[in-house]
Amino acid sequence: xxxxKISIPSLIENITIIESxxxxxxxxxxINDDIYGNIMISVTECVSNAIIHGNKENKKKNVRLELKFxxxxxxxxxxxxxxxxxYHHLNDPTAPENLEKSGGRGVFIMKHLCDEIQFEKEGSRxxxxxxxx
Numbered sequence: 462x463x464x465x466k467i468s469i470p471s472l473i474e475n476i477t478i479i480e481s482x483x484x485x486x487x488x489x490x491x492i493n494d495d496i497y498g499n500i501m502i503s504v505t506e507c508v509s510n511a512i513i514h515g516n517k518e519n520k521k522k523n524v525r526l527e528l529k530f531x532x533x534x535x536x537x538x539x540x541x542x543x544x545x546x547x548y549h550h551l552n553d554p555t556a557p558e559n560l561e562k563s564g565g566r567g568v569f570i571m572k573h574l575c576d577e578i579q580f581e582k583e584g585s586r587x588x589x590x591x592x593x594x
Contacts, residue, residue, distance in 0.1 A: 463490075463530040468523045469508075471516035471541070479508050479526060490530050496591050499574040500535070503589050506567045507539045515541030515585055534576070537589040545583025 467482050469475040483504060487497050508524055516522035522542040529536040551568055572578055577590035 464527060465489075465530075466525065466527045468525045470520045471512045471518055471522045471524055472520050473509065473512055473518065475512070475524075476505055476509060479505055482526065482528075486528055486530075486535075490535065492535070492593075496535075496593065500537070500589075500591055503571045503574045504537050504539070506570055507537075507587055507589060510567050511539055511541035511543070511585075511587075514546065515543030517543070533593050535591045535593065537591075538586065539589070540582070540586040543585050545585040548580045548584040 465482075465486065467478070469478055480501065483497075483501050486492065487500075492500065504526070508526065511524040512518060516524065524542075525538075525540045527538040529538065548568065553569075568578075571587075571589060575589045576592045577588075579588040579590075580586075581588065
């Protein structure tokens with residue numbers, strides 16, 4: 462198993478570092494374009510949530526990202542230094558009362574673009590899995 466790790470301060474502008482990290486992984490692990498798009502959206506959304514909601518944009522707190530490359534899958538592990546959240550009871554963004562709201566779609570999007578999603582440490586650690594074939 463191959464693994465690459467990065468840690469960034471909780472500043473939303475550091476999303477560009479995460480995008481470069483994913484671009485480099487695409488080249489290194491020969492990720493096809495279909496999976497690449499899903500990875501880019503899911504991982505950047507997850508890191509954004511970690512920065513904004515987990516670490517409350519406290520630049521003294523870091524978000525850690527690890528990519529584990531297994532034979533037939535990629536696992537992105539995103540962890541913040543926050544207290545977590547109740548990921549079991551999120552509002553349904555497709556419900557009529559939520560359609561006009563500007564937020565609340567991140568986990569919904571990740572669940573639909575990833576092959577698997579796991580929540581650990583009360584939601585302060587999320588594992589996004591993508592199958593390569």
